[in-house]
Amino acid sequence: MLSPVTNTQDPTGSFCSSPGAIEQVRYGCSLGALASVIAIPGAIPITHCGPGCATKQFHALSGINAYQGGEFHVPSTNLGNQEVIFGGADRLDELIASTLKVMEADLFVVQTGCIPGLVGDDVGSVVRKYQKRGVPIVVAETSGYRGNNFTGHETVIRAIIDQFVDAGDAPLQHGLVNVWSLLPYQNPFWRGDLSEIRRILEGIGLQVNILFGPASAGVAEWRAIPRAQFNLVLSPWLGLSTAQHLEELYGQPFLHEPTIPIGAKATSAFLRRVVEFAGLDRARAEAFIAQEEKEHYIYLRDFACFYAGSTSQYRLPSQAVVISESAYSLAVASFLVEQLGLNPGPFVISENPPEELRETIQKQYRALAEHSGAEAVFEQDGKRIHDIVRATDFTGELPIVFGSTWEAALADEIGAPLVEIGYPCTDEVVLSRAYVGYRGALQLIERTYTTVVRASTMA
Amino acid sequence: MALNLKTPQVETRDQRLGTITQWDGNAGQLVKDSAFTFGCSKGCENGGRRLCEQSTPFAQASMCAEHIAVTNATIIQDSVVVQHSPIGCAASQSFTARYYRDLAARRGWKLEDPKSICTNLGEQDMVFGGVARLEDTIRDAYERHKPRVIFVATSCATGIIGDDVDGAAKRVEDEIGIPVVTLHCEGFKSKHWSSGWDVIEHGILRRLVPEPPRKQPDLINVIHLGGPDVFSPLLNPLGLRVNLVMGGNTLERLAQMSEAAATVTMCFVLSYLATGLEQQFGVPEVRAPLPYGLDATDNWLRDIARLTGTSDKVEAVIASERARVAPELARLRKALTGKRGFVAAGAAFAHGLLADLRELGVTVDDAFSFHHDPTTDSGDPQQDSLGHLVDAWGDIPNYTVSPDQHFQAHAALLRAKPDFVICRHTGTLAVLAGRMGIPVLPIFYSNDGLGYEGLLTIGRAILRVLPRKRFYEDVAAHSSFPYQPWWLAETDPYAPILEPA
Numbered sequence: 019m020l021s022p023v024t025n026t027q028d029p030t031g032s033f034c035s036s037p038g039a040i041e042q043v044r045y046g047c048s049l050g051a052l053a054s055v056i057a058i059p060g061a062i063p064i065t066h067c068g069p070g071c072a073t074k075q076f077h078a079l080s081g082i083n084a085y086q087g088g089e090f091h092v093p094s095t096n097l098g099n100q101e102v103i104f105g106g107a108d109r110l111d112e113l114i115a116s117t118l119k120v121m122e123a124d125l126f127v128v129q130t131g132c133i134p135g136l137v138g139d140d141v142g143s144v145v146r147k148y149q150k151r152g153v154p155i156v157v158a159e160t161s162g163y164r165g166n167n168f169t170g171h172e173t174v175i176r177a178i179i180d181q182f183v184d185a186g187d188a189p190l191q192h193g194l195v196n197v198w199s200l201l202p203y204q205n206p207f208w209r210g211d212l213s214e215i216r217r218i219l220e221g222i223g224l225q226v227n228i229l230f231g232p233a234s235a236g237v238a239e240w241r242a243i244p245r246a247q248f249n250l251v252l253s254p255w256l257g258l259s260t261a262q263h264l265e266e267l268y269g270q271p272f273l274h275e276p277t278i279p280i281g282a283k284a285t286s287a288f289l290r291r292v293v294e295f296a297g298l299d300r301a302r303a304e305a306f307i308a309q310e311e312k313e314h315y316i317y318l319r320d321f322a323c324f325y326a327g328s329t330s331q332y333r334l335p336s337q338a339v340v341i342s343e344s345a346y347s348l349a350v351a352s353f354l355v356e357q358l359g360l361n362p363g364p365f366v367i368s369e370n371p372p373e374e375l376r377e378t379i380q381k382q383y384r385a386l387a388e389h390s391g392a393e394a395v396f397e398q399d400g401k402r403i404h405d406i407v408r409a410t411d412f413t414g415e416l417p418i419v420f421g422s423t424w425e426a427a428l429a430d431e432i433g434a435p436l437v438e439i440g441y442p443c444t445d446e447v448v449l450s451r452a453y454v455g456y457r458g459a460l461q462l463i464e465r466t467y468t469t470v471v472r473a474s475t476m477a
Numbered sequence: 478m479a480l481n482l483k484t485p486q487v488e489t490r491d492q493r494l495g496t497i498t499q500w501d502g503n504a505g506q507l508v509k510d511s512a513f514t515f516g517c518s519k520g521c522e523n524g525g526r527r528l529c530e531q532s533t534p535f536a537q538a539s540m541c542a543e544h545i546a547v548t549n550a551t552i553i554q555d556s557v558v559v560q561h562s563p564i565g566c567a568a569s570q571s572f573t574a575r576y577y578r579d580l581a582a583r584r585g586w587k588l589e590d591p592k593s594i595c596t597n598l599g600e601q602d603m604v605f606g607g608v609a610r611l612e613d614t615i616r617d618a619y620e621r622h623k624p625r626v627i628f629v630a631t632s633c634a635t636g637i638i639g640d641d642v643d644g645a646a647k648r649v650e651d652e653i654g655i656p657v658v659t660l661h662c663e664g665f666k667s668k669h670w671s672s673g674w675d676v677i678e679h680g681i682l683r684r685l686v687p688e689p690p691r692k693q694p695d696l697i698n699v700i701h702l703g704g705p706d707v708f709s710p711l712l713n714p715l716g717l718r719v720n721l722v723m724g725g726n727t728l729e730r731l732a733q734m735s736e737a738a739a740t741v742t743m744c745f746v747l748s749y750l751a752t753g754l755e756q757q758f759g760v761p762e763v764r765a766p767l768p769y770g771l772d773a774t775d776n777w778l779r780d781i782a783r784l785t786g787t788s789d790k791v792e793a794v795i796a797s798e799r800a801r802v803a804p805e806l807a808r809l810r811k812a813l814t815g816k817r818g819f820v821a822a823g824a825a826f827a828h829g830l831l832a833d834l835r836e837l838g839v840t841v842d843d844a845f846s847f848h849h850d851p852t853t854d855s856g857d858p859q860q861d862s863l864g865h866l867v868d869a870w871g872d873i874p875n876y877t878v879s880p881d882q883h884f885q886a887h888a889a890l891l892r893a894k895p896d897f898v899i900c901r902h903t904g905t906l907a908v909l910a911g912r913m914g915i916p917v918l919p920i921f922y923s924n925d926g927l928g929y930e931g932l933l934t935i936g937r938a939i940l941r942v943l944p945r946k947r948f949y950e951d952v953a954a955h956s957s958f959p960y961q962p963w964w965l966a967e968t969d970p971y972a973p974i975l976e977p978a
Contacts, residue, residue, distance in 0.1 A: 036599025047565025070541025078568035091883035116535035162565035442571030
């Protein structure tokens with residue numbers, strides 16, 4: 019058995035833990051957060067790392083992960099023998115200077131990889147020189163051995179807030195919210211989902227800094243962060259430390275919604291909590307919710323024909339197996355169990371959330387379907403994840419798997435259809451599809467039951 | 478110079494061959510300079526000068542040797558690859574799996590995910606070393622999958638902290654009784670990712686090819702980059718059986734390499750293995766220029782026939798193949814004549830595609846090669862694929878060497894104004910061309926342009942993508958690149974960027 023390193027955290031806390039060897043990798047390294055920078059319109063990462071590092075991270079997270087594409091023309095020092103031996107700070111200095119000559123951006127984020135961390139380059143002082151000149155540039159320490167692209171994402175965000183965003187004497191803007199939610203590129207549906215989240219928050223009367231993706235106004239939104247009335251953390255844990263940091267910095271309160279809502283029931287309840295928290299105009303919000311629900315439930319009414327009757331020849335699944343990063347695992351599991359009436363199967367969280375937040379996440383699962391026994395497992399190794407699913411008793415049930423491409427063979431083995439919802443996602447092409455909110459739920463139902471019908475008709 | 482197969486680390490391409498990654502000029506000059514540097518004792522009067530690599534202070538993310546070595550180890554059947562690295566290096570697992578499944582479907586192998594495990598080193602391992610974790614992971618890889626070989630690949634991090642990877646591999650090998658082959662592929666060690674080919678080929682030569690129990694006079698090794706077998710249809714009529722190696726293999730195929738009558742490679746960038754087989758096992762390497770275009774293919778077949786004693790059959794094969802492709806080739810030439818092409822690929826493969834395009838009647842004055850090897854491991858001038866191209870088809874006025882740099886490719890494409898781009902390694906160039914409004918033909922399986930049939934394959938593929946101009950022009954009209962205006966107008970990929978200090 020691959021076992022986690024026993025001393026995962028040394029008492030001084032100066033070393034990051036590594037959870038042990040992993041087969042079927044489900045995330046990138048800290049440097050992979052360059053995808054988060056690319057996700058900010060107008061921002062460009064400058065990578066100080068080995069020659070393949072940046073390319074491999076972006077290709078893994080974007081290139082073949084739902085074929086998302088994106089702006090990849092990332093400056094890199096492509097460190098070689100010479101810099102490993104003599105240090106790479108001078109090379110970084112030269113790269114930044116030439117980047118400023120050649121490229122144009124509203125914000126540059128210098129990210130380090132393993133090599134400068136190990137050879138001890140003083141990257142901070144190189145970058146500070148440019149900051150003093152007024153260049154919009156920040157530095158984030160994202161050595162690959164220090165964590166994954168989730169923690170790298172938080173490091174990058176922290177760098178931008180602390181080194182670039184200026185609180186100044188910007189007036190507080192009532193009704194403006196910063197949204198911290200899905201990890202760009204890691205989640206194949208983040209673009210469509212963030213658009214939907216923006217749409218529904220605007221629907222209840224908020225102005226939104228969505229911060230990433232096509233629905234974002236880019237760096238201007240980041241500059242506006244200090245003016246926001248509050249922060250909304252819409253994920254089980256990612257973004258929580260950012261919100262806490264902003265609370266300390268600017269006194270901004272935050273609302274933590276661990277479950278990203280999918281479907282009318284969850285979305286309306288979520289929106290009402292936001293209205294309450296932000297003190298928004300209830301009448302206006304209710305009017306929006308009513309209109310959204312009206313439309314939504316017409317679709318559900320019509321889908322009920324399929325769900326209830328016209329489908330008796332198909333094997334409609336009864337039990338959900340969900341394997342994904344926690345944000346989607348929880349969101350999808352909640353929707354399937356609470357709103358579509360499936361039984362909970364094994365739920366796996368695959369991105370190594372911080373230990374101290376795991377119990378909080380677990381509570382959300384335990385609350386599902388009036389204590390139906392739902393429980394999440396935290397596991398990152400593909401072999402062990404699949405062993406957990408194989409060991410499940412599916413007697414009398416028809417399982418369906420929501421997971422990554424790694425689950426294709428497993429799903430076959432247990433005779434279940436597979437709906438890809440997480441990284442890696444190599445058998446789906448995803449553009450603006452969303453699975454969250456009101457509209458996303460409909461698309462998730464479409465994809466799910468198309469997969470189910472195909473499994474019957476193409477077999 | 479003989480290859481050193483005694484040490485676990487391969488000498489890098491930069492050291493062995495003088496590989497460069499940055500150059501711009503006409504191809505004829507590059508040929509002269511390469512020959513001057515390596516071929517004629519640095520003194521002959523061929524009009525060349527010592528090959529001088531250009532430089533630029535700006536650079537964009539490239540690829541690394543580890544990626545190539547690990548990918549090609551992973552797709553060997555019955556293997557498990559242990560990546561001794563932080564988690565990021567193993568991000569390639571997903572696309573290697575996709576690649577393997579595609580290969581498996583094309584070649585009729587069992588459809589399954591290839592096996593690779595990352596030791597997932599963290600910060601404390603950087604301080605205290607990761608050897609214990611590595612040994613445990615190798616054992617576990619064996620327990621989980623009962624493979625017949627385990628590859629252990631290093632990373633930049635493990636290279637720097639100095640883990641004794643060979644020692645660990647040897648200890649566990651003695652315990653579990655299957656070969657544990659180390660691949661030293663730290664990305665920082667070589668300027669070019671193609672060094673990764675040497676790493677995996679070195680590992681195979683050292684550990685997986687036995688002394689031949691017998692020779693098989695009708696067996697010919699064909700070294701390729703992956704994809705369908707386009708070689709058997711050409712070589713079976715000569716009475717030869719193809720041992721298709723690299724790009725996914727059984728261990729039996731690899732072991733048989735030493736039994737073969739000869740080795741031919743479809744790309745001299747992969748020639749480390751062929752040279753090693755000749756040096757170590759006396760399997761001769763076919764050195765004729767690569768089979769791109771009709772005449773080169775004729776001569777390539779003749780050279781193979783000569784080495785395998787099948788010269789009596791070869792002329793009939795040539796005649797029949799030429800006759801077979803003639804009508805379709807005429808149709809393609811008619812459709813393509815006057816079109817301007819642009820080729821972007823790695824060295825020898827780029828040269829092959831350039832020959833194909835010219836054979837098809839396409840005008841091609843611009844090429845973009847990801848690296849340049851002034852010589853090959855055999856040192857035989859016959860393998861000077863760029864020299865052969867210039868001799869046979871004339872000069873390439875704008876020949877850029879660049880490690881897939883987006884900003885340089887932008888300038889080169891602006892200079893070339895092609896009607897289409899044909900490229901391999903779809904990292905930068907494919908989407909760049911598309912977004913500049915230029916139809917692009919990406920080549921994943923690089924056997925597509927080989928031999929007589931390859932001309933038809935490539936010609937038809939170009940005609941399929943040309944109409945996509947309608948889509949790309951629409952995209953181009955609505956997109957921009959984040960470069961300063963002066964660079965957006967620049968047509969010299971090596972235009973000075975910073976004033977010299």
